[in-house]
Amino acid sequence: MKRLTAKEEEIMRVFWQYGPMFVRELLTFYKEPKPHYNTVSTLVRGLEEKGFVGYKAYGNTYQYYALVTEKAYKRSALNDVVAQYYDNSFVNVVSSFIEEEGMPLDELKALIAKIESKKTDK
Structure with missing residues (x-):
């Protein structure tokens, strides 16, 4: 899946939270100074074009x-971040959080418990 720019992601968040809308409606979610309609x-x-949104035509809108x-x-x-920076290894991701970010032991235990509970659900 292609990556979105910050501005594209901002628009997608509006669609994800509020559902279908016209461009004019999208503009109401912007703070002043609002970007131009175009x-x-x-x-x-x-x-x-990237395949993230579809549309329904109502006349010429x-x-x-x-x-x-x-x-x-x-x-x-x-998955892209894990592949690009952590050699496709979630172990490397968690190790990085522990070693470089100082992940607290209680958070690590909670993560392990969550993983174990998912495995027993299957």
């Missing part, structure tokens, strides 16, 4: 909606 429209069309779930995007992004 800027947001171009970003949304880029998301469509389009209502856009997310085609990719937030969960699927996050999973893909995490």
